[in-house]
Amino acid sequence: MTDETHDPSAVSWVDGAGPGSDFPVQNLPLGIFSEAKGLRRPGVAIGDYILDLVSAADLLDEEWREDLSQPILNAWLSRGPETHRALRQRLFELLTDERYRDDLEVHLIGQSEVRMHVPCLIGDYTDFYVGIHHATNVGKQFRPDNPLLPNYKYVPIGYHGRASSVRPSGEPVTRPRGQRKPPDAETPDYGPSRRLDYELELGMWIGRGNDLGQPIPIGEAGEHIAGFCLLNDWSARDLQAWEYQPLGPFLAKNFLTSVSPWIVTADALEPFRKALPPRAQGDPQPLPYLDDPSDRASGGLAIQLEVTLTSARMRSEGIAPHVLSRGSADAAMYWSAAQIVAHHSSNGCNLQPGDLIATGTLSTDSDEGLGSMLEISRGGKQPLTLPTGETRSFLEDGDEVTLRAWCEREGAVRIGLGECVGRVVPPA
């Protein structure tokens, strides 16, 4: 599905929507915003602006207006890909054709003037673990000779996370308290986490759902993914190490999850799909319910990823953010987005519009592409040094972590996912 909305020569009449922007007219992600005293409502990002879809509703199909005037996008997402493509085509037309400029300019608001919100009421948030290098790196810290468990290459491992504490980029990261038991301590105590970490992940927003008891076949899974975002799965490693047996991480994770606010549609990412790498020799083929020719041909996502850190001192001294990692999603993911969705519903579990599903930490196999401090500092044993000379094994109060993602290749216009930011503050 490449059509005129991917035409690399198309340019919007909106300022700042040119090459290099995260939000050219080939992107057109939806989000929920509000002005100082205004209601939450849907908008589309274009350049440095948001087109207000409520005030501009006269220019849209009448049949879309109710769902595009809600403070959450669940109903809109439930409509499925055909309708989403029709909106994309209409917005592309409006934002490239100079004749609409006078009508539409009044409905543009600077992105810096609004507040962005989590775009959906999240029924369920699920976190997967498809970053095989992350799983290997973490596994090595516990089992040097056998880092990956026997199920990893058969089962897209995932678990349920906390929906209530998913917050938009920019919300403060309050250092959680919890039970901490260092290996040399006899008993645990309760206090602020000493090993606060971030995790670089992608999120998927579910569009159309499925009924309970009706698995989504792998060949249809892509049609259920409305779009993507960045996601930071903030993690308290000391709480995690002590609590996670036998039922998995809980309080180590559910104090906060941050998402970038824009739903970058599967359509916008279409030019950046690529074949999944063939399974390495010795690796099992996916079971049939996880195997699909079209997914094999185009299930990979060539999304570039970057994480930076700024300490309080760096900010006060005007020092630029320090790059913690650079990598790409397709180099990190052992299972594709479609495999994740097919597996999640393979037992009949019902996904619902607006559900959030994350990939798990996306690390590449190189030291430059590690998606968490746990990996970068080798479990705290090799602190990194910031430009100020400060060192970090884990995050300190005042540290700000920024996730960024974008797609670019010859012959296509660069598409951005925006950014996902959080700054650590001490507990109240």
Next chain:
Amino acid sequence: MTDETHDPSAVSWVDGAGPGSDFPVQNLPLGIFSEAKGLRRPGVAIGDYILDLVSAADLLDEEWREDLSQPILNAWLSRGPETHRALRQRLFELLTDERYRDDLEVHLIGQSEVRMHVPCLIGDYTDFYVGIHHATNVGKQFRPDNPLLPNYKYVPIGYHGRASSVRPSGEPVTRPRGQRKPPDAETPDYGPSRRLDYELELGMWIGRGNDLGQPIPIGEAGEHIAGFCLLNDWSARDLQAWEYQPLGPFLAKNFLTSVSPWIVTADALEPFRKALPPRAQGDPQPLPYLDDPSDRASGGLAIQLEVTLTSARMRSEGIAPHVLSRGSADAAMYWSAAQIVAHHSSNGCNLQPGDLIATGTLSTDSDEGLGSMLEISRGGKQPLTLPTGETRSFLEDGDEVTLRAWCEREGAVRIGLGECVGRVVPPA
């Protein structure tokens, strides 16, 4: 807080609300019901009837009516215990005083004539693991010498479950498909679970929530619990054994969770509270954030529990349900309801009105009080025999499992939680 609403001599004028009923006037649980073509709306159980709180709204405080006319009880639950007590007192007055009989009888509907629903829109569902004998029994199957992990007596272990697949009692239990890898198989395959099981649990409905970053102190935790229900955490043991490392159970559980439809309030259970047993010698005292004098004095719930099974053949031959277990909640729970809530929010995680929190499987330390087939059949090694001569290691298609719970003691009127039923059907 015992008041006139616990007066054992009080009797309702409603038929069937006498001694032995699950729903005497000392109970008064809320639920959401609908008639054949009617809307979902709140009602209160009394004897064999439901009092329709929408049609009877004129007799209630005007200020309550909006929240008590919704199709979900979230807004009502958010109001907190004072308001809930005021409704309880008003309903008690209306349903015991003969003078209201003529006005109210028209608003009574037979429970057998309605359909009950999940009473809240569940923002998050969390499952704990506080049944120490269950944890020990299951642990023994994996680690005979060391069944309980080192964190168990410090951390109320819990994990997030699936909100979308929580269903009311009576919904069919579709046998899930998934990856199965018997110990003697080289590789897994995908097909219907061969080890389908139930788990006997209590559920708690959260009333008032807490803000993100603001833990609920243990001394206030009880005020955040609006009420209790029965919960069946259906489990596919073969899927679970293969998938659960390292992030916990996922598809083995999230295909269905059944709840009894009535929210039995903390107030109704007040006469059945008891002291928590002191920690056994050698067991650690709870950390201060989990320790509270009033919880120690009255945090135990003397709730009787029973599980029965009926096979298709037993039904066709008219044979009575077979009792699988009988026990009590206070004999099963290592951590109290208040400790569960305090721990869940101890890292700042925000609970919301209508959240569902389950205890985990409640087994006693005797063979008569085991809360799952996994325990009864010793992991499938010792099948049980039904009155028909049929044997069961796990559940077969057509099997119906019924959970029941009630409280009784000298000097108080018996209170029931109702029942939670599910019948296994083959996958589509």
